[in-house]
């Protein structure tokens with residue numbers, strides 16, 4: 268059937284030949300899918316197709332086609348594929364991230380952008396960010412005096428989950444407490460389940476394999492555990508004797524909105540929980556992963572490390588700590604952040620989309636319900652746009668107006684169009700504060716016996732690209 272369908276649909280983009288029923292599924296390697304798709308684009312072109320079981324997908328790999336897609340077909344490709352794990356965990360798409368493109372999404376996105384992720388709200392959390400980053404600097408300082416090796420992956424993941432737990436739930440877990448490790452294992456399971464491959468999503472009549480493998484039961488368990496966790500957090504917030512001296516967190520805001528009843532639907536606890544899930548999934552590990560990649564790239568490029576440290580240290584002079592306003596004025600640091608998000612974008616395939624209706628992209632006719640991957644990783648390395656694209660060279664941004672706000676389609680770490688990341692501002696203030704103070708306060712060295720060549724860029728599979736092998740470094744207190 269697939270053969271005949273493809274014959275009939277001549278205008279569909281070319282792609283690698285697959286097997287009956289499973290299509291190309293067996294050929295795809297989840298651990299470096301963006302790289303594999305980049306290689307395939309060299310053979311099949313900037314738009315090519317894949318057959319994922321019974322579902323069709325296209326992959327966009329050039330800035331030119333990304334521009335065409337976002338400028339001319341943004342509405343038609345604003346859907347998200349309905350996948351089992353994501354649907355279940357998001358209370359059937361009651362969130363924003365995995366929701367279909369419809370009136371509900373428009374309203375929930377507006378609520379979030381206005382009330383939860385606005386510049387005003389983000390700045391209301393600045394004291395939390397500064398407090399937590401200062402705590403981390405203090406902790407690293409105590410390790411610096413004893414030359415202790417630090418696992419940056421671990422330290423940064425702990426910090427970003429602390430930040431999000433405080434901002435979203437008003438909770439702070441002790442660094443080594445049982446509650447923290449319980450939360451971490453729950454969170455890891457959530458991350459896993461969001462991207463776990465369910466056969467039924469691609470070959471519906473073989474869904475029994477998911478049951479046989481115990482995936483359905485695992486998904487139900489994770490969902491239940493998270494539901495209980497969120498309910499606990501909500502109950503805490505409903506307690507009239509709760510200490511509110513720390514200011515409003517995101518749950519407080521959502522509960523107030525629930526009371527106001529000013530939307531076309533009733534904002535239930537399910538909606539609130541789904542939105543909290545979004546923030547956990549979207550915010551926690553993107554921040555940690557980006558800083559780990561940044562430190563990895565800087566350790567590999569001492570020239571850039573020295574230059575950025577010189578800029579921020581000259582700027583900071585005798586300050587103990589750089590605050591959010593200080594960092595805004597450091598132009599080389601800003602260029603460095605763009606270069607990091609160009610080469611090590613935490614979501615290399617952005618977030619997969621789906622066509623809502625038929626459209627024509629790159630001269631090909633793309634039917635409704637086609638999955639659309641936009642390979643940001645390939646777009647950011649396009650040699651027609653970028654001079655020496657593989658080179659880590661922040662200077663390229665010093666005299667350029669290219670930015671990642673969604674208008675320049677050669678740099679789209681946060682996506683573009685209607686579904687562009689609404690948490691961009693929240694992400695950037697945390698990234699800037701964290702990285703700038705790491706570089707301001709410490710000189711970083713590799714542990715004894717480790718050479719620069721040993722530091723690698725291998726990544727783990729997942730929606731967010733994490734460094735596979737932890738980055739171990741020694742911090743030395745900067746020389747005055």
Ligand code: HEM
Nearest residue numbers: 363364549550553617618680681682683686687688690694
């Ligand atoms: C370095 C950090 C981050 C990066 C690189 C990033 C990147 C992205 C990307 C590529 C998308 C998909 C855009 C598209 O479909 O075209 C996205 C969507 C989204 N992001 Fe982020 N993100 C980051 C941090 C955050 C933070 C901190 C939050 C919230 C607190 C957040 C919330 C969301 C949400 C809710 C969506 C779904 C929007 C929708 O589908 O309408 N992100 N993000």
